[in-house]
Amino acid sequence: MTVSISGAMTDAVTPHGSRITWAAVDTWVVAKRHLLHLVRRPDELLGTLMIPVMAVAMFGFVFGEAFGVAMDVPGAEYREFLLPGLFALTMAFGIGNTTISIAEDVRGGVLDRMRSLPMSPVAMLAGRALADMILAVVELTILLALGTLFGWQAHLGIGAVIAALGLLVLLRMAFSWVGILLGLLVSGPEAAMKYFALVFPLAMVADTIVPTDLMPGWLALPAEWNPLSSTVIATRELFGNTAAPATTWVGEHALTMAVLWPVAIIAVCLPLAMARLRRLGR
Amino acid sequence: MxxxxxxxxxxxxxxxxxxxxxxxxxxxxxxxxxxxxxxxxxxxxxxxxxxxxxxxxxxxxxxxxxxxxxxxxxxxxxxxxxIGIAGQYAAVDGILSGRQNLEMFARLHRMRAREARARADELLERFDLVEAAGRPVKGYSGGMRRRLDLAVSLIRSPxxxxxxxxxxxxxxxxxxxxxxxxxxxxxxxxxxxxxxxxxxxxxxxxxxxxxxxxxxxxxxxxxxxxxxxxxxxxxxxxxxxxxxxx
The missing domain is CATH 3.40.50.300 (P-loop containing nucleotide triphosphate hydrolases)
Incomplete structure (x- = not known):
């Protein structure tokens, strides 16, 4: 059986179409790869989905009643307050997987192979961000269903729900770029796993599980300015869920900040990640 | 030439x-x-x-x-x-199958989906990987992995x-x-x-x-x-x- 290996030797010139179109196509091909990883390793997908599910169960019911007492509200009302916090918290926990997968691509040489191809450089990384956003939609759908099962509900209609989900996916996109940048900076996937605990202060020193006015003053300030808090407060508003009245400037401008924060994070991390990608070739 | x-x-x-x-x-x-x-x-x-x-x-x-x-x-x-490059550290995706690897890299070489599938078929055949095409690369032997690596580097006939x-x-x-x-x-x-x-x-x-x-x-x-x-x-x-x- 002899099939020619090399066929006709035609140079791989980029076909017609703008750079942006090709960057979009390449991004989708890379995103599909990351999604296929999840499909081919269902235990990994299950593990990823288990974090938010466990969080709802643990914080909602184990801590829920106690926190409700501390906040002077019934447990059911605390869960109404809690769910939007857990949605955002789940977006933050995604950073770990993003960082590990990019660090693996650096180590394993897949990124090198991509760099030897005539593909769009930004797509090598943006594909991961797109896959993360798609995964975020899946996670949020499960959480919404689970929340509804536990008596949580959105009060302001489907339009507001979609806007809230949009803010959450935007937050995930920002965290995805943080994870991509970290993945390019760490020495390897093992290091990424060791630093994973750093996600906890990001996820919890925020208006997610405990209201900031129950925190000591020195902790309340960073918690209020945590990008997560803006998204949580904004989505609580959009879902029409229980919230303490805003007393700070960031709290009052939560909706604006829930857009500005992620945009600012991406504006910083994306160029840094691209610069780092170029430096891999030094 | x-x-x-x-x-x-x-x-x-x-x-x-x-x-x-x-x-x-x-x-x-x-x-x-x-x-x-x-x-x-x-x-x-x-x-x-x-x-x-x-x-x-x-x-x-x-x-x-x-x-x-x-x-x-x-x-x-x-x-x-x-150019094409194949190395001692076979830079292929271990979680994807051999076919998925070839199709993905062919797409990143700017081939259309159908063209990419056809090229993957050709290379799988040439490098005797047809039987293993659907299996994750992680489970390949060293020789199979190297053949896939070589096949990937030849997608665009460098x-x-x-x-x-x-x-x-x-x-x-x-x-x-x-x-x-x-x-x-x-x-x-x-x-x-x-x-x-x-x-x-x-x-x-x-x-x-x-x-x-x-x-x-x-x-x-x-x-x-x-x-x-x-x-x-x-x-x-x-x-x-x-x-x-x-």
Whole structure:
């Protein structure tokens, strides 16, 4: 059986179409790869989905009643307050997987192979961000269903729900770029796993599980300015869920900040990640 | 395409890493199109660094480098469209199947989905991977993995193929298979730059060999020329004499 290996030797010139179109196509091909990883390793997908599910169960019911007492509200009302916090918290926990997968691509040489191809450089990384956003939609759908099962509900209609989900996916996109940048900076996937605990202060020193006015003053300030808090407060508003009245400037401008924060994070991390990608070739 | 212009050409190529000194200390290479050229040397001689530079994966400090008629420093995209690279660390995705790997990299080579599928079929057949095509690459043997790596590097029928120690760690049968593939490629006009520590491999495959020690070229010629230059009977002896003298 002899099939020619090399066929006709035609140079791989980029076909017609703008750079942006090709960057979009390449991004989708890379995103599909990351999604296929999840499909081919269902235990990994299950593990990823288990974090938010466990969080709802643990914080909602184990801590829920106690926190409700501390906040002077019934447990059911605390869960109404809690769910939007857990949605955002789940977006933050995604950073770990993003960082590990990019660090693996650096180590394993897949990124090198991509760099030897005539593909769009930004797509090598943006594909991961797109896959993360798609995964975020899946996670949020499960959480919404689970929340509804536990008596949580959105009060302001489907339009507001979609806007809230949009803010959450935007937050995930920002965290995805943080994870991509970290993945390019760490020495390897093992290091990424060791630093994973750093996600906890990001996820919890925020208006997610405990209201900031129950925190000591020195902790309340960073918690209020945590990008997560803006998204949580904004989505609580959009879902029409229980919230303490805003007393700070960031709290009052939560909706604006829930857009500005992620945009600012991406504006910083994306160029840094691209610069780092170029430096891999030094 | 036959031209007088070498497919790979470098002059006084230099590169140093901060704190580690010179990795390449003036490498001159001229590889005629359609030939298999060996880059031979001990570990740390600069073989992989040279390949990484020529494949646009690493930068260099000074000197000149041209691949397939393109300036490596100025026209990276032009070089990338004309090369393939396969390495000792097979850079394929372990979680995806062999077919998914080929289709993905074909798509990233700007092939349409249907074209990518057809090319994947062709290469799976050629490299005897049809049966394993649907299985995750993680479970492949070393030889299968290397064949897939080679197949991926040939998706776009490159003019110049870089093979960085393509048979390191392979069993004898897999090694022979890779050798056959390299010969077939050379026959069809592809220029191959091959790094190796195996003298037998260089002797069998390469029309010319450049010996590199500590980032410098210490000898250059056909296997026969290198053997006779030191009065040795085989390439092993020549290699030892030349590298010790360097």
């Amino acid at each position: 036959i031209t007088d212009e070498p497919a790979i050409w470098t002059q006084a190529l230099r590169k140093s890493y901060p704190g580690r000194g010179a990795a390449l200390d003036g490498i001159d290479l001229a590889v005629p199109a359609g030939t298999v050229h060996g880059l031979l040397g001990p570990n740390g001689a600069g073989k992989t660094t040279t390949v990484r530079i020529l494949a646009t994966l690493a930068s260099f400090d000074s000197g000149q480098a041209w691949v397939a008629g393109r300036n490596v420093a100025r026209d990276r995209a032009g070089v990338r469209a004309r 003019r110049v193929l870089f093979l960085d120690e393509p048979t390191t760690g392979l069993d004898p049968r897999s090694r022979l298979e890779v050798w056959d593939a390299v010969r077939e490629l050379a026959d069809s006009g592809t220029t191959v730059l091959l790094t190796t520590q195996y003298l037998e491999e260089a002797d069998r495959l390469c029309s010319r060999i450049t010996m590199v020690v500590r980032g410098r070229v210490v000898a250059e010629g056909s296997p026969a020329e290198l053997k006779s230059s030191v009065g040795g009977r085989d390439l092993d002896e020549a290699f030892l004499l030349i590298t010790e003298g360097a």
